[in-house]
Amino acid sequence: METELRIEARNLLEKGTVKSIIGFTKGSLKFTTTPLFIRNPDDVHKLVVNRFIKNNLAKYLAEVKECVGIVVKGCDSRSVVSLIQDKQINRDNVVILGIACPGMIDVFKVEQLAGCDRDLIDDISVSDNVAIIDFGGRRKEVELSQVLYDSCLDCKCPVPTEYDLLVSGLSHIGRNEDVGKAKIQELKRMLPEQRWTFWKEQFRHCIRCYACRQICPVCYCERCFIESSEPRWLSPMAQWQHNLGFQIIRTIHVAGRCTDCGECERACPQNIPLRSMVGEMSDLVFKMFNYQAGSDKNAPSFMAAYEVTEAEEIFR
Amino acid sequence: MEDDLKWQPRVVGLLCKWCSYAGADLTGTSRKKYPDNLTILKVPCSGRIDPLLVLKGLMMGFDAVLISGCHPGDCHYQTGNYRARRRITLVKRFLDYMGIPDQRIQASWVSASEGAKFAQVVTDVIADVKPIGPNKLFKEEG
Numbered sequence: 152m153e154t155e156l157r158i159e160a161r162n163l164l165e166k167g168t169v170k171s172i173i174g175f176t177k178g179s180l181k182f183t184t185t186p187l188f189i190r191n192p193d194d195v196h197k198l199v200v201n202r203f204i205k206n207n208l209a210k211y212l213a214e215v216k217e218c219v220g221i222v223v224k225g226c227d228s229r230s231v232v233s234l235i236q237d238k239q240i241n242r243d244n245v246v247i248l249g250i251a252c253p254g255m256i257d258v259f260k261v262e263q264l265a266g267c268d269r270d271l272i273d274d275i276s277v278s279d280n281v282a283i284i285d286f287g288g289r290r291k292e293v294e295l296s297q298v299l300y301d302s303c304l305d306c307k308c309p310v311p312t313e314y315d316l317l318v319s320g321l322s323h324i325g326r327n328e329d330v331g332k333a334k335i336q337e338l339k340r341m342l343p344e345q346r347w348t349f350w351k352e353q354f355r356h357c358i359r360c361y362a363c364r365q366i367c368p369v370c371y372c373e374r375c376f377i378e379s380s381e382p383r384w385l386s387p388m389a390q391w392q393h394n395l396g397f398q399i400i401r402t403i404h405v406a407g408r409c410t411d412c413g414e415c416e417r418a419c420p421q422n423i424p425l426r427s428m429v430g431e432m433s434d435l436v437f438k439m440f441n442y443q444a445g446s447d448k449n450a451p452s453f454m455a456a457y458e459v460t461e462a463e464e465i466f467r
Numbered sequence: 468m469e470d471d472l473k474w475q476p477r478v479v480g481l482l483c484k485w486c487s488y489a490g491a492d493l494t495g496t497s498r499k500k501y502p503d504n505l506t507i508l509k510v511p512c513s514g515r516i517d518p519l520l521v522l523k524g525l526m527m528g529f530d531a532v533l534i535s536g537c538h539p540g541d542c543h544y545q546t547g548n549y550r551a552r553r554r555i556t557l558v559k560r561f562l563d564y565m566g567i568p569d570q571r572i573q574a575s576w577v578s579a580s581e582g583a584k585f586a587q588v589v590t591d592v593i594a595d596v597k598p599i600g601p602n603k604l605f606k607e608e609g
Contacts, residue, residue: 339564347566347604376519384519392605396522399565403518403558431564435557457549459539462556467575467588 152320156222156248157195159316163220164192169246173211174222175204181269182258186211198222200318202277205255205300207412209234209368218244224252226302226412228311229445230368233408235313236445236452239371249314253321254295254303256282261298265291280324295325302413302426305331312446334427335434350395356421357394359387363415363425364401369408376400402428407436407453410444476530476596478573480505480589481520483513483548486537486578493582501586502593505533512536514547518558521572530602531571533592535585538576548576567604570595 156174163169176187176197184204187197200222208221209230223231228249234240256277258269265272265286274285275298282298284291296304303309309323329336338346361377364370376384377397385400386393402409411433416426436442439462442453450456482488488509494501506529510516513536524532534555542548559572573595575588 343563343566343568345566346564350565384523392526396526399522399562400519403561406557406561428565432561435560435564439557439560440553454554455550457546457553459549461549461552463539463552465556465559465574466552467573467591 152200152250152318153198155318156200156250156316157198159248160189160195160198160220161192163246164189164195168218169220170217171215172198172220172222172248173208173215174198174220174248175200175206175208178203181272182256182261182275200250202253202256202275203258204250205413205417207366207368207414210366210414212245212368213239213371218246220246220248222248222250223311223314224250224255225306225309225311226252226410227368228313229308229410229443230408230412232313232445232448233369233410233452234371235448236450237369237371237408242448247311247314247316249311249317251311251317251319251321252303252306252309252323253277254299254306254309254323254325256298257300264293264297277321296327296330299325300413300417301331301334302411302416302430303331304328305411305430307443308446313448332430334424335431338427351391353423354391354395354398357389357391357398357423358421359389359394359397360420362418362420363398366414366418367401367405367409368412368414369405370401376404398423398425398428402432405429406432407442408444409433474601476504476593476601477528478505478531478533478589478592478596479524479527479529480507480533480535481510481513481516481524482507482533482577483536483543484509484511485543486541487513487535487575487585489579490535490577490581490585493579494585497582499582499586501589504593505589512542512544512547513551513555514542514544514549516551516555518554521555521558521562525567525571525602526605528602528605530599531573531592531596533573533575533589535575535577535588538578541578568599570599571602 160172172189175184178185207227272286276283304327409429521532536548573592577585
């Protein structure tokens with residue numbers, strides 16, 4: 152997988168088709184990767200593809216003005232398409248190096264299963280539907296679906312919807328919608344008051360660092376409504392009412408563009424289950440309007456479009 | 468508790484300038500009676516109604532938000548109410564999931580000539596909101 156990607160990256164850089172390649176390289180900590188920008192063709196050996204390339208690199212595209220190559224997984228490619236739909240980037244300015252995503256491993260889940268810190272884990276490997284964890288001379292085999300991110304378990308299209316080169320090799324077999332949606336289903340079984348109390352308690356912990364917004368590939372507004380001081384819609388102070396209000400509005404703003412990549416939840420330092428908000432939003436958009444974010448680059452963006460015959464039932 | 472007994476719903480109405488607001492005007496000029504629990508805000512078009520306005524209304528303590536615009540196909544700006552329809556439907560369903568009762572977000576189509584319908588809509592909305600009680604969603608203790 153990696154070799155194919157590196158050869159293509161080298162080609163693109165040498166031919167001058169792209170000025171730079173945005174990809175992943177090995178991180179400084181175990182089982183991590185970090186975004187990598189390559190300009191020199193001799194650096195392509197640094198590119199990696201594995202089960203830890205969890206970040207959504209589409210975030211960088213709205214900022215980069217030159218022609219770039221970008222390494223994307225299924226969800227990321229849909230973010231790229233959303234950006235094209237919203238006219239934030241020009242399709243001709245990106246070379247999309249797609250990876251048929253095998254699902255990303257959540258190291259926190261592995262730590263819990265192994266019962267030790269990631270520094271003590273020697274290796275995490277995958278064969279077929281089984282994840283093998285080696286730690287302290289011991290070996291533990293678990294079902295793959297136990298170690299994948301919830302967002303990956305719930306993934307609807309692991310293969311990029313738009314690409315110039317597709318690197319495939321591993322198939323996404325660990326999917327399990329029941330586990331991926333467990334939190335949302337649990338919330339839906341509650342009474343409305345209980346759900347509100349749940350969110351209220353969650354957002355008491357919010358410190359308003361805006362990491363969710365900063366990491367979101369489709370939160371590209373130069374001025375966010377939350378920073379508007381005239382009118383000041385919501386207070387910038389970390390009070391739960393305003394924290395929750397901010398997140399509700401952010402979720403509505405990304406409706407139809409959010410690909411449920413799960414970056415907001417991963418970025419949250421307070422571990423607020425944000426995917427249970429945006430994930431449900433993506434589901435609603437799909438169920439009510441049969442629209443899946445980022446599946447067609449020529450379609451108008453969701454919130455700017457309408458069908459003449461559409462849901463009327465809530466109107467008196 | 469005592470306050471709850473005396474409680475009457477307060478509803479904020481976001482009415483489109485071209486149809487619903489004129490419709491509300493007609494209700495008044497034709498001397499139709501309707502509940503006085505509605506605070507009306509005039510907006511240029513139902514398509515202008517940002518979900519933020521809806522949420523802000525609830526945060527300010529209004530018991531419900533009524534959104535009203537021109538009938539589909541009759542928008543002064545051709546397509547504003549179609550966009551509003553998609554947006555408001557989605558917002559209502561999403562807020563319901565978050566735990567804000569369905570009844571707190573109300574929507575209707577009222578044209579400039581439907582004075583009687585406007586009176587009926589407001590009456591229905593108030594009747595719908597009364598059973599769920601005062602909005603304590605954003606109150607600290609509630």
